[in-house]
Amino acid sequence: MVIHSLYIINKAGGLIYQTDFTPGLNKLTANEYLVLAGTIHGVFAIASKLTPTALKLSTPSSLSSQSSSLSQTSSHGSKNSGLRCIETDKFSIFIYQTLTGVKFMLITSGPTSKDINDLNYSSDVAEGLLKNIYAIYSDYVMKNPFYSLDMPIRVDLFDTKVRELVKGTA
Amino acid sequence: MNALIRKKAFNKQEKDKLLIQYHIEAPSFVMSNHQDIIHSSSVNQTTFKGGYNPSLGPVQLPSSYQSQIASSSKNQKNIYDHSLSRRAPEVNLSSLAFLFSSIVDYSQKSSKGIQELEARLNAYGYSIGTKVLEIITLREGKNAKREIKVVGILQFIHTQVWKSLFGKIADELEKSSDSDDEYMITDNLPLISQFISVPKEFGQLNVAAFTAGIIEGILDSAYFQANVSAHTVEKPGLPLRTVFFIKFDHGVIERETIRFGK
Numbered sequence: 001m002v003i004h005s006l007y008i009i010n011k012a013g014g015l016i017y018q019t020d021f022t023p024g025l026n027k028l029t030a031n032e033y034l035v036l037a038g039t040i041h042g043v044f045a046i047a048s049k050l051t052p053t054a055l056k057l058s059t060p061s062s063l064s065s066q067s068s069s070l071s072q073t074s075s076h077g078s079k080n081s082g083l084r085c086i087e088t089d090k091f092s093i094f095i096y097q098t099l100t101g102v103k104f105m106l107i108t109s110g111p112t113s114k115d116i117n118d119l120n121y122s123s124d125v126a127e128g129l130l131k132n133i134y135a136i137y138s139d140y141v142m143k144n145p146f147y148s149l150d151m152p153i154r155v156d157l158f159d160t161k162v163r164e165l166v167k168g169t170a
Numbered sequence: 171m172n173a174l175i176r177k178k179a180f181n182k183q184e185k186d187k188l189l190i191q192y193h194i195e196a197p198s199f200v201m202s203n204h205q206d207i208i209h210s211s212s213v214n215q216t217t218f219k220g221g222y223n224p225s226l227g228p229v230q231l232p233s234s235y236q237s238q239i240a241s242s243s244k245n246q247k248n249i250y251d252h253s254l255s256r257r258a259p260e261v262n263l264s265s266l267a268f269l270f271s272s273i274v275d276y277s278q279k280s281s282k283g284i285q286e287l288e289a290r291l292n293a294y295g296y297s298i299g300t301k302v303l304e305i306i307t308l309r310e311g312k313n314a315k316r317e318i319k320v321v322g323i324l325q326f327i328h329t330q331v332w333k334s335l336f337g338k339i340a341d342e343l344e345k346s347s348d349s350d351d352e353y354m355i356t357d358n359l360p361l362i363s364q365f366i367s368v369p370k371e372f373g374q375l376n377v378a379a380f381t382a383g384i385i386e387g388i389l390d391s392a393y394f395q396a397n398v399s400a401h402t403v404e405k406p407g408l409p410l411r412t413v414f415f416i417k418f419d420h421g422v423i424e425r426e427t428i429r430f431g432k
Contacts, residue, residue: 139365140365140367143264143267143268143271143365143366144271144365144366144367145270145271145272145274145275145278145366145377146274146278146366146367146368146369146372154369155367156367156409157365157366157367157409157410158367160409
């Protein structure tokens with residue numbers, strides 16, 4: 001699985017961070033990136049309304065039994081029950097929303113051969129990666145006195161740490 | 171002016187009211203049992219204090235109060251009850267990082283330029299440095315000695331001070347080859363500023379100016395007057411590598427030459 005790009009969307013639906021990891025990707029204009037982030041934000045909100053109540057109730061016991069305690073606690077609330085993953089032949093999108101409402105979105109290559117044996121392989125990798133990015137975000141962005149909340153992230157250390165992490169998983 | 175007078179009038183009114191209340195209450199004091207009065211007032215008044223109460227005379231705390239105070243001071247150990255020479259328990263890195271982040275944020279808001287911000291951080295550190303020297307020397311116990319050589323005090327900072335402040339020793343201690351009065355202490359990953367990356371528009375700012383201030387404070391109170399500044403000197407893989415540049419006053423070097431004759 002190749003990690004293409006990372007988006008971070010704040011709780012108001014504004015894009016605060018975007019970076020590409022694979023070279024040669026077509027760039028969008030700044031405005032298009034913002035529209036994309038806003039759309040994801042809206043679709044996510046709609047999706048969390050659409051999630052059937054039965055599924056919400058059954059997730060803690062059956063589906064997320066092997067995932068970490070963090071996702072178990074968050075799946076109780078309706079916040080994390082929205083859009084988790086979009087899969088196409090060409091690419092996949094994975095979204096992780098924190099309890100505080102920040103959304104981390106990863107665009108990766110499409111399903112790989114490993115997914116045939118293990119259906120959850122890609123989503124497990126992506127979910128682990130997103131949680132690690134969240135940890136880096138809370139360390140290097142939140143503890144930085146020069147960063148103001150909900151504003152675009154321009155933090156060198158965050159850039160390098162995320163790149164190191166993605167390089168490590170690829 | 172008008173308002174003031176009105177306020178005065180109001181105060182007087184209030185005083186009158188209080189007086190009236192007092193007069194109403196006063197007979198009840200007389201009528202009821204003396205023991206009772208102390209009890210009821212201690213229940214109603216949350217800030218019950220022993221001592222002298224003008225309306226009642228000398229007041230003694232009820233025995234239940236006294237036992238409570240005694241037991242609470244026995245259970246909750248005050249900071250003054252701990253031994254100074256015992257090493258303090260570790261502090262959470264996150265809270266330290268957030269605290270330092272707030273210090274930087276505060277100094278940034280109250281200063282006009284980068285230079286002033288750096289000077290301010292340095293000043294905060296300085297006041298810590300002058301105090302921290304005392305406790306580190308105390309904790310050294312029998313091994314402690316008064317450093318009288320420049321290299322001695324620098325090694326003390328490089329090892330003991332760094333260990334007690336940051337839990338590790340500094341990475342390098344160098345002497346400048348150009349000049350006799352210049353030394354450098356290097357830290358590859360400064361503990362307090364490890365989560366902070368300085369934006370480009372802040373230029374050469376290094377928030378470790380705070381630590382530089384601590385060093386300066388220690389040196390000054392040990393009678394090695396010096397100027398200390400922090401500089402970022404990157405190395406591959408070490409983006410936060412910080413060099414503390416120490417420039418001693420002319421007199422310090424002169425004294426050293428006379429005393430030890432180099």
